[in-house]
Amino acid sequence: LDANILYCRRGWEAHCGSNKHIKAVVKQAGVAKEDSKEDKQAKIWFRFFKIWLASARNLFGEDMMTFRLNDRILECFQQIAEPDKMEDGTSNLANLLKKKMPSLPMLFCRAYCQRLAEIMTAERGHINANAESSFRDMDAKYMDDMTEPKDALDIILRASLLNLNEEDNYAYPDFSMKQIPNSFLYHPAQKMVMWIHYTYALAGRPLASEKLSSMLSSLMRIKMRDLPSRFPQWFLDVPIIEDSPKVENFEVICVPGDPRDLEWVTEKLKRGFSVDWDNAYSTYQRHNITNVRLFKDVVYQSEGIVLHYVPSENLVSLIEIDEDEILNGRVQAANSLSESICMHMSPPDKAEDAAHNNAYNIALWMLYRRWFNDEAKRDWLEERCSFAFFLWASFFAHKYMEHTDHEAFENVLSTKLIALSDANLASDRLNDLWSHTFASLMKVGKEQLSYQVAFRVTQKYYPPLAEWDDKIQSLCQLIHGHCTPAKADVLARDDFFWEQLHSLERSAADKDTVVHVIEQMIKVSDKGDLSDATQ
Secondary structure, eight states, X not given: OHHHHHTOOTTTHHHHOXXXXXXXXXXXXXXXXXXXXXXXXXXXHHHHHHHHHHHXXXXXXXXXXXXXXXXXXXXXXXXXXXXXXXXXXXXHHHHHHHHHOTTSOHHHHHHHHHXXXXXXXXXHHXXXXXXXXXXXXXXXXHHSOOSOOSSHHHHHHHHHTTTTTOSSOOOHHHHHHHTSTTGGGSOHHHHHHHHHHHHHHXXXXXXXXXXXXXXXXXXXXXXXXXXXXXXXXXXXXXOOOOSSOOTXXXXXXXXXXXXXXXXXXXXXXXXXXXXXXXXXXXHHHHSOOOOHHHHHHHHHHTTTGGGGGSOHXXXXXXXXXXXXXXXXXXXXXXXXXXXXXXXXXXXXXXXXXXXXXXXXXXXXXXXXXXXXXXXXXXXXXXXXXXXXXXXXXXXXXXXXXXXXXXXXHHHHHHHHHHHHHHHTTXXXXXXXXXXXXXXXXXXXXXXXXXXXXXXXXXXXXXXXXXXXXXXXXXXXXXXXXXXXXXXXXXXXXXXXXXXXXXXXXXXXXXXXXXXHHHHHHHHHGXXXXXXXXXX
């Protein structure tokens, strides 16, 4: 904020001196020496802007970070600085806030600006009275204030002034939409307390649970109407007098309209309103969404909320786009929608609970196919493509295996499956990974799958799968006692097979398997002559 405000000179530069002088004031703010009258005035305007922008941005969002109105804001500050014009200045500042945030009730705007004016007046008096005052000392005052808040408005104002010099902290609207899962299910007072807890923790002043409970009780006595992507409406003229207000007693502003009109939905969400999601749910159950480009915009504006109201089958139909279908940017839109699904929806809790049409897993598989060779997306995919995900894919991804660069895709996929197999040798579902969709990729060799994994998989299968490599099929028949001399020779001619037996013989977990394999090979010799190599 300091850097931004320094460039906000138009309209108030004349009151603060030259550009050079402004920079000097900021640089010398912590220097212990008596300020000139001009220095003090520069500090006062600087602090007024900083308090206004920091508090308004933290409470109402990034939309407040605009300097188009700074001339009029400065006029308000000048009026606030004069006792006989303070009321006019506060009223004018409230009008500007209302113009910028039309959803806020006027009574709340006036109350908020009145409190800010009081804070600004106190800072002005502090600067004039303390020759050695620095911005750091003045910022610390808000950090160290642990007195009991006067009311709910005092609670949110204090929180908004905690991190005056923090650049990347979440404003309340962003925190509510991005950091609280399914935030539309909570009372706005609850979400506000979560944000307050976050701001105090970020400032290094975490609050005790008793303090947070007390704040929640105060906020619950304010009549609020929730706007999912904005600061809620506070109706200060309608106090709640119940002893124990219920969190269920709150409203969400919903605008009437047809949820099938995706452009209309996007526009309303941009303005901070909410559609009637219950109505949207029933509508989307009866009418499929077909335009993936318009729907991805709704997903973006709703922060993923709409995804929970559309049937999984419909979501899947939107992201099932052929790789060669480049018309009208549908592939790019489908990629964007798939990424949103992976960001805002959760994977199945258990692998066995993942249905064939699970939208999350299908979206992730689509992205894996399209991004498998994209270095920029590697970490993103690695974070999400777990063993459980590929177990699902082994059963249900068979119809999504076609690829324009099929050989390269299979090579990358095989490498990933081999790494997952080595890391999950103890899993009782390892055999499932190499069945169905991925069976044809199961090959043993120094640059491929180890015989250690092959032993674990083939022990649970008989007869062997037709898609398996000849060596895997021979091993399966050998382990289950149905191997012919010809099949045994297939293994015997593989030097890697003997290297693996020799290595695994020293492993306590695999020694019994090695003994069993050798015993079965000896039994095969009773059925006919083995080759010299096998003997």
